[in-house]
Amino acid sequence: MSVAACLLLYSFALAMLAPRLLVRLTHAGAAPRLGVAAWLAAIGSVVGSWVVATGFLVTELVRDWAEPRQAILSTCFAQLRAVAAGRYGVAVQGGLFLLSGVAAMVVAVLVARLGRSLLRARATTCEYARMARLAGRHDPALGAVVLDVPERAAYCVAGRPSTIVLTRGALAALDERHVDAVLAHERAHLSGHHHLLLALTRGLAAILPRIDLVTTGAAEIARLLEMCADDTAARAHGRRTVLHALLTLSGAAPVPAGALGASGVGVLARAERLAAPPEPASRWRIRLLLGTTAALVAGGPLLAGGLIAAGLSLCGPMTS
Template identity: 40%
Template sequence: MNVAAWMLLYAATLTWLGPPVLGRITGSGGSPRLGVTVWLTTIIGALSGWIAALGLMIDHVIANLADESPLTFCLDAVGFTGGVDMTRQVGSIATTVLACAGVLVTAIAIRRVWSGIRRLRHHSHEHARAARVVGVSTDQPDVVIVDSSQPAAYCVAGRPQTIIVTTAALQRLERPQLDAVLTHERAHLTGHHHQILMILRSLARGIPRLPLFGASASAVARLLEMCADDAAVRRHGSHPLLCGMVTLVAGPSQPAGALGAADVAVLARASRLVSPAGPVDQCCERLILVTAIALTIATPFIAGLLCHH
């Protein structure tokens, strides 16, 4: 088995076996930033493995096309030499079909994902623009007040980025709670969480049959909310944020592309704020996550070294 075969196996393992393992080691949210890094590293690894394998196969076929059967090169590229005896004509047709299929599937997937990103980005920018048109500006340039009987506070990526707070939320939230909620929303904006989720959601919709992408969109959204929670807690403490979340949780669901303090995994996040993990548990989780990142990055290089010996 050579490098291309290892890359295919590596990508398939991450795609199908990665989600349950990652869900288990990142589920508690003890280290949400590292948890997000683990998911993103796995996604990049799976995509890189597939592209590398496809590129190696195409390069191998082109480099040796003049000397032997194209199908022989294709099979040799994935490590199965001498296993098939076919005529040159049939081999040429089969190789052409396989190569074209791989390139076509990849091109279609890229087009669908890119289209999804553009659509989500356009919707988010339009929502931010509309909120600034109908809302009332405040002394904080990124905050807009919108008249509504439902308490809500959320942020959307736009030009400029906007935090939207309803009048009902202003009436119900005390000042420390409002400050904590606003800090939570600003953490989303400064951390570029919208852009990360746009890519992941577009991958999930553009390549729906691969479990890694569907699982990553929901898991990373949950972890990013915890990252924003931690930013608010560091500045205002857990109690104001927790009370603000409880106040806003009865509000309407946020529009697509928005991130709100009381929109995702509220019970899990509230439990985490009430009973945070101890130092020993956090240290153990970080060690596990760092190890997972290191293994994901190192595996293809180790496979490449083994295949060349």
């Protein structure tokens, strides 16, 4: 069995099993940062395995094209070579070339769609930040732009420069302590570059909508990033203050596309977590499980590459 086959089997198993396991470990938000890392490691491991497996397949194809051997995979390549040479007729040969062309086009389209998605997300957030600065007034004391609208809303938009937006309705509903907590929440998003992680994972979910690991991961990462920002604000202003601000802003104006808002995602789960945080023993247990899971899923492709680099062909071709 080739390295490519090992990686493809590994990625298939991980894509099937990881979503349910990771949702169970991260749902309560006991360790949101490690939860984000575990989801990213799983998604990156699957996509990376596909890329590395493709590289190994191409390498073996080129090698076996010139020096065919009796391994199972080499025999397959020998048959493909015979088809490509026209031994089985022009129709079969044309079908092989058509299939190869379609596969290459699909990969190119997926990569192009991901690139366009990332560029579009960047352009949208930059434009919205610019429009918010034009429509609102900058408050130096808050370090934010205030929009003169009655709806309660607070969010941040990445751009040049990045912008935190508060509405007049939000300022009227919150006292000074709660406003400070909301601002700390939004600054945590900007300083943590959370918009980049969301743009990447949502872009992957858009081009791979049938891969549950990617689609579920994008949604879970968005929720966990809000919990990370909640924790940053709570360390400075207290959990009760953040909870009150979150409940005050919940159910109000929706957060614009591309923005990150204090009441944008997973409000109920975050409120429950702030009101009744996990016990220390439970947090440490989840951290240990998530850390181990992230290390294992990230190490799969690296282990295969390391074995090959060390000359240990455990997954290398087997000759008869």
